[in-house]
Amino acid sequence: MTTTTENTIFPLVTDEQKQAEETWRKSIPAQVFLNYFFAINYHIQENDDATGGLQHLPFFRAHRAELTDTDVQAITKLLHSCWSTEYALRATAELGDEEYLRNALHWTFPQAYHTILSGLQGFLYTTGVRSNNPSLVRREVGRLVVRNAYPRPVSFYAAGAHGDFSIHRLPLAGYKPGLHIAGQEIEAQAQIGQFLRTTRKMKAQWTRQQVQANPNTALRSQKTGKVLDKWTASHWQQITWRLGYTTIFDLLGRLRISQTSREIERYVEAEIDFRLFHQSLLNIVSYLNGIHETYIAKAVGLERYQQMVNELPKHLQHTFVAERLRTRVEPQLTGQEPTQPMSIAA
Numbered sequence: 001m002t003t004t005t006e007n008t009i010f011p012l013v014t015d016e017q018k019q020a021e022e023t024w025r026k027s028i029p030a031q032v033f034l035n036y037f038f039a040i041n042y043h044i045q046e047n048d049d050a051t052g053g054l055q056h057l058p059f060f061r062a063h064r065a066e067l068t069d070t071d072v073q074a075i076t077k078l079l080h081s082c083w084s085t086e087y088a089l090r091a092t093a094e095l096g097d098e099e100y101l102r103n104a105l106h107w108t109f110p111q112a113y114h115t116i117l118s119g120l121q122g123f124l125y126t127t128g129v130r131s132n133n134p135s136l137v138r139r140e141v142g143r144l145v146v147r148n149a150y151p152r153p154v155s156f157y158a159a160g161a162h163g164d165f166s167i168h169r170l171p172l173a174g175y176k177p178g179l180h181i182a183g184q185e186i187e188a189q190a191q192i193g194q195f196l197r198t199t200r201k202m203k204a205q206w207t208r209q210q211v212q213a214n215p216n217t218a219l220r221s222q223k224t225g226k227v228l229d230k231w232t233a234s235h236w237q238q239i240t241w242r243l244g245y246t247t248i249f250d251l252l253g254r255l256r257i258s259q260t261s262r263e264i265e266r267y268v269e270a271e272i273d274f275r276l277f278h279q280s281l282l283n284i285v286s287y288l289n290g291i292h293e294t295y296i297a298k299a300v301g302l303e304r305y306q307q308m309v310n311e312l313p314k315h316l317q318h319t320f321v322a323e324r325l326r327t328r329v330e331p332q333l334t335g336q337e338p339t340q341p342m343s344i345a346a
Contacts (some may be wrong), residue, residue: 030270031179033254034277039182039191040248041280044287046185047153054294055332059149065126065299072300074130075122076308079296082118083312083321085111086285090320093278101274105267109255112281116252119292126299138253142245150291158196158246162204162236167193181276192251199254200246207242252284286320290328297329305329 054060067075089111092104101108120141121132129140144150145157146168156169167173172186173193182188208231212218218227219235228235297305309325327338 028179030267030272033267034272034280035177035179035181035191036195036251037280037284038276039188039195040251041283042182042188043185043192044153044284046188048151048287053332054151054291055335057148057151059144059147060295060298063126063295063298065128067126067300071125072304075125075296075300078118078122078125079293079308080313080316082115082122082289082292083316085115085118086289087316087319089115089285090282093275093282098274101278102268104278105274106264108278108281109264112285113252113255115285116249116288119289120249123292123295126296138249139244141249142247145247145249146245154248154288154291156192156196156248158200161233161240162201162208163233164236165197165200167196170196195251196246199250200243203243203246203250204236204239207239208236211239211242248288255281286324290324293324294329294332297325298333302330302333 089108092108092111093101117137121137124130124137124140127140127144129136131137142157145155148155152169156167156173158165158167160166170189170193172189173196175186175190175193177187177190177194180187182191212227215227219231219238220227293305300308306325309322312321330336331338
């Protein structure tokens with residue numbers, strides 16, 4: 001008599017492991033996005049030393065502006081918008097738990113972008129650029145980055161035609177980045193370099209679409225006169241001038257995600273460190289806003305800027321605004337050490 005032994009076969013991969021792998025796969029885009037902004041913050045922290053301050057830049061030392069009372073009022077309005085938006089961003093990041101921070105991305109992404117934009121517009125106002133046109137603002141700040149108006153940690157940029165991009169002021173940007181949080185400067189620069197390239201590629205493709213959709217600007221075949229469907233390297237080079245430079249402000253522009261966009265849901269549903277994401281954004285916001293505030297203070301005069309801060313609405317008094325004035329703005333304008341700290345609200 002033959003006895004048959006039944007062997008129990010256990011799956012090599014359990015349902016739980018499959019689910020975990022699927023969650024991880026879906027989280028990759030959000031993790032990469034977090035990696036990018038963490039890398040920017042890491043790069044800023046690593047390179048924000050005594051020799052990298054604004055006071056060492058010839059552009060900053062030469063910065064002057066003839067401003068009327070009306071001009072100062074306009075700049076003050078922009079600063080109030082900048083600070084109020086940063087106040088809201090800080091309140092979310094500092095008071096929310098993990099789940100709240102996850103869903104808060106619907107508004108914290110655009111908040112981070114708009115607080116920096118308002119401060120940037122205030123700075124540009126002192127340079128004679130007084131426009132709300134996004135393309136103009138983007139072009140002008142790109143020129144300022146290239147002209148070394150910004151400190152070393154945020155002076156990097158990308159240039160060149162599609163397929164032939166070049167990264168400047170990030171010597172380690174050519175290395176291949178990984179899928180993990182940067183723990184060394186080489187990894188941070190590699191991730192920022194990738195962020196610059198992908199962002200510039202998106203801009204190039206969008207620009208091509210706009211150019212080709214307009215009969216007056218579309219590139220056409222020399223033989224048939226028809227609008228070109230396929231492009232060569234020379235065709236990409238013909239529209240490079242329309243791209244301007246790709247800077248940290250273009251990277252921050254990637255935060256402009258609509259509340260109704262499917263893309264934002266990818267981030268909300270992902271399994272990433274949302275608290276780390278918000279903290280990275282806050283640090284970048286504070287750093288860039290501090291730069292613009294210092295330029296504005298130099299343009300209007302430190303005493304008048306101090307008055308602007310002292311006359312802030314109640315919710316902004318004795319907050320991060322006054323703290324940055326004490327620790328960032330005043331020392332770079334006076335060359336003296338920061339004064340004694342004060343009690344700071346969120």
